[in-house]
Amino acid sequence: MIQAEGLTRYYGSFAALRDASFEIGEREIVGFLGLNGAGKSTMLKILAGLMRPTAGRVRIGGADLSLQPDASRARIGFLPEEPPLYREMRVREFIRWVGEVKGRTRREVDQVLPEVLDTCQLTEVSDRVIGELSHGYKKRVGIAQAIVHRPEVVILDEPISGLDPQQIVEMRRVVRSLKERATVLISSHILSEVALTCDRVLVIHRGQIVAEGSEEELGRSLGEGVRLTLRLRGRRSLIEETLAGSALVESYELLDDAPEIVVARLRLLRDEREALVRELVASEIGIRAIEETVSELEQIFLELTREASSPTMRDRIVGTRTSMSSGTEAQA
Secondary structure, rough: OOOEEEEEEOOEEEEEEEEEEEEEOOOOOOEEEEOOOOHHHHHHHOOOOOOOOOOOEEEEEOEOOOOHHHHHOOOOOEOOOOOOOOOOOEEEHHHHHHHHOOOOOOHHHHHHHHHHHHOOEEEEEEEEEEEEEEEOHHOOOOOHHHHHHOOOEEEEEEOOOOOOOOHHHHHHHHHHOOOOEEEEEEEEOOOOHHHHHHOEEEEOOOOOOOOEEEEEEHHHHHHOOEEEEEEEEEOOHHHHHHHHOOOOOOEEEEEEEEEEEEEEEEEEEEOHHHHHHHHHHHHOOOOEEEEEEOOOOOHHHHHHHOOOOOOOHHHHHHHHHHHHHHHHHHOO
């Protein structure tokens, strides 16, 4: 559905985006994850056809966005971080008006309006003035105006910013429902929401895509090995000495949990947990519990952005992205 090649955008001498390339399939929900100022909003504005890249190109359904801008934009629905609303209008009349502005007839809009209101959970407030609504409802009105013309691609910039926990849950449900009809792109710096909402993540750091894939694939990009969490009984100094001297352990972190109970988070070079247990028992360290842990998205993100500038990590990430692309081509 979307192919981006070498997207670069300069503001004066500052590169907000640098050589970003990726592909996004039909009816996929993809999250652009990055710190504030990483280049997420610039990326989405380019993909929405609202900003030209300094270099590179975007294809939407095979059509070049720069060569066929009007036709391409007709296939896109966009919600900026601040919803573009007329506060004095009522919800229903505003959404109907936007649909007509985007080229649909009044009859066409009226046919889809009940479904749009239902999808965005706006039916009960459809006759209220927008300015009287809560921030969460205004966000939903923003999504409604982005989808009323039935776009094939829906782009949402920070759709959950400023929402309370209950509104976030409701917004998550709304966003997931959009996948039934469209490809959905979301930008966010809220890690948990990207993990819960998106099928795939593109990590942006300082204007570059430093990694892409599912949470599991991103975890693998940080290196092979087995991550374990152990609850150990014994002196902290003895536990640290044993783990530091083990040829099996690549890295470890110790946390005090209770008197003479230490939680050890570690990564083994290979899956040799039985041998590690023997080493601990030989040092007279008690083992209360041991479990394999999946690297959480937050830890993945911190490691990727912290290490993205190092040559070793860059090579590892490039290798991972190349492998993913090759797998996609093979499936095609």
